[in-house]
Amino acid sequence: xxxxxxxxxxxxxxxxxxxxxxxxxxxxxxxxxxxxxxxxxxxxxxxxxxxxxxxxxxxxxxxxxxxxxxxxxxxxxxxxxxxxxxxxxxxxxxxxxxxxxxxxxxxxxxxxxxxxxxxxxxxxxxxxxxxxxx
Amino acid sequence: xxxxxxxxxxxxxxxxxxxxxxxxxxxxxxxxxxxxxxxxxxxxxxxxxxxxxxxxxxxxxxxxxxxxxxxxxxxxxxxxxxxxxxxxxxxxxx
Numbered sequence: 001x002x003x004x005x006x007x008x009x010x011x012x013x014x015x016x017x018x019x020x021x022x023x024x025x026x027x028x029x030x031x032x033x034x035x036x037x038x039x040x041x042x043x044x045x046x047x048x049x050x051x052x053x054x055x056x057x058x059x060x061x062x063x064x065x066x067x068x069x070x071x072x073x074x075x076x077x078x079x080x081x082x083x084x085x086x087x088x089x090x091x092x093x094x095x096x097x098x099x100x101x102x103x104x105x106x107x108x109x110x111x112x113x114x115x116x117x118x119x120x121x122x123x124x125x126x127x128x129x130x131x132x133x134x
Numbered sequence: 135x136x137x138x139x140x141x142x143x144x145x146x147x148x149x150x151x152x153x154x155x156x157x158x159x160x161x162x163x164x165x166x167x168x169x170x171x172x173x174x175x176x177x178x179x180x181x182x183x184x185x186x187x188x189x190x191x192x193x194x195x196x197x198x199x200x201x202x203x204x205x206x207x208x209x210x211x212x213x214x215x216x217x218x219x220x221x222x223x224x225x226x227x228x
Binding site: 010119127 | 201
């Protein structure tokens with residue numbers, strides 16, 4: 001617990017929100033992946049966020065414990081024109097809904113902004129504490 | 135059923151700059167505080183260099199820079215207060 005612990009706690013929150021934004025960007029980027037039906041496809045990614053210190057301690061940071069990958073089964077789509085299509089004209093595509101990803105994106109963005117606000121406010125508070133001696 | 139709120143555990147004692155200078159008076163305390171500020175600023179410089187090189191995170195660099203800035207302000211404020219107290223005593227009418 002350093003003198004300005006609030007700053008590092010908010011910093012860990014910013015890092016976690018960044019990881020979340022990154023996984024959402026990856027999900028959206030891989031939304032249109034096409035694989036043959038014989039192979040697994042892209043699985044939706046999500047970060048696992050856990051408290052970084054002992055529970056009960058005042059001011060816990062957050063850590064990205066892992067990035068989990070969702071179901072790689074995806075969905076079977078009919079696309080006979082694709083060179084990857086099997087004999088029935090089917091391909092495998094990831095089961096990612098753009099709407100759900102965009103909602104997650106807004107949540108991740110708000111998470112990031114909330115952490116930066118907490119950071120900025122803590123900094124202002126520390127600076128106002130310094131004016132006590134004047 | 136909402137679980138009971140766990141009791142608040144006491145925080146571990148934080149190593150303070152003042153503790154290091156307990157035997158050496160004000161000058162020693164200031165010196166160790168300045169040393170600590172220097173270490174924070176070195177950490178901030180390293181983080182900034184890494185961010186500029188693209189190997190580190192920009193947020194980490196800015197957070198270290200903010201911490202270094204705040205720590206410098208605290209140290210300067212405390213040293214100013216100490217020096218002001220000394221000056222007050224020196225200017226005392228005898």
